[in-house]
Amino acid sequence: MTETTAPVQKRQPSRATLRLVKTLHIFTVSIWLGAVVVAFALLASSLSDPERFVATTRWIPWIFSRILLPTALITILVGLYYGFLTNYGFIRNRWITVKWVLLLILIPCTATTIGSLATILVPFLESGTLPTLWGDATVPLILLAFQTIVLLIITILSVYKPALRKKTARN
């Protein structure tokens, strides 16, 4: 006789706790997405005005360090909470594993964006020439657009929660 072993289930936090955590999660990820979109809009709209460009190169690092990084950190902590203390886990659901992978891709992108902004500020300070959309400003703009798209993909994954299972002969 073969014994069937049920998957080990963790004790789930209460429904109220899960709802509270989810509210915090949606709140922080909205701010994160908003911060990236605002940074993109600020940079794209500042390329024709030197004063605005200088202000923008100060505002974007401020937005990143004071708004984006804390919300990203809270998102990671909430992710760890879901992983360690709930039945969602880290690899039990593929949509969650994919979220982690995408999140890990976003981290270096954030750091590179700040670096590329510093890079385009130097020639401006030296010669007063504004970066152009299809010149020096292309890299930070593409990085910001990429982050927006990845965050949108994560949002869609979260809402649809696809199984992402390999199809077998049986299904």
Ligand code: HEM
């Ligand atoms: C790797 C880090 C993350 C983990 C582990 C994670 C995990 C989860 C889990 C388990 C839920 C379901 C909560 C519930 O129904 O009680 C959820 C919901 C959600 N997550 Fe995340 N998340 C992460 C990052 C993100 C990011 C970066 C975004 C968006 C930019 C995001 C957007 C959402 C949204 C919109 C929901 C609500 C979906 C719905 O209920 O329809 N998450 N997340």
